[in-house]
Amino acid sequence: MSVVVIIGNPSPGGRTSRTGAAVGAAIAAARGEGEAEVIELATIAGGLFEWGNPAVAELTAKVAAADVIVATSPTFKATYSGLLKAFLDNYGNDALAGCKAVPVMLGAAPQHALAPEVHLRPLLVELGASVPSRGLYMLESQVDELDSVVAAWAEKATPLLLG
DSSP: OOOOEOOOOOSSSSHHHHHHHHHHHHHHHHHHOOEEEEGGGGGGGGGSSSSHHHHHHHHHHHTTSSSSEEEEEEEEETTHHHHHHHHHHHHHOOOOTEEEEEEEEEEEEEGGGTTTTIIIIIHHHHOBBBSSSSOHHHHHHHHGGHHHHHHHHHHHHHHHHHO
């Protein structure tokens, strides 16, 4: 059993990373596991455009073997990052079958609150993942309240992810 968090932010270690890691930790805790594994795509960004890159192949295999995938991205132009899309383009249709996935996005404006559901969920479903719970859209202004926002989301979402 494993929870893998994919961070699709070109700048590693920031608010998006903290948000994805917090969601992954909440899911792992609900599953009675240790910690979620966090993958910062920024560390392999150049390799994403080299088909057959061994580091990318290793990470795509790790993600496909996960029980739960937390796909995390900042909001760019009302949707997910090109970095996350470039990584997910390494999978064919149904390559993530058997995985549960959670779309998570961080943004500045509440007008984009449906972005995880409208844009990221369909991509994950196209790749075969099931998305049994609502995603999480975190406002940048809420980052100081990260633990309470994630806890409120997890209270409703984790029972669906565990079932």
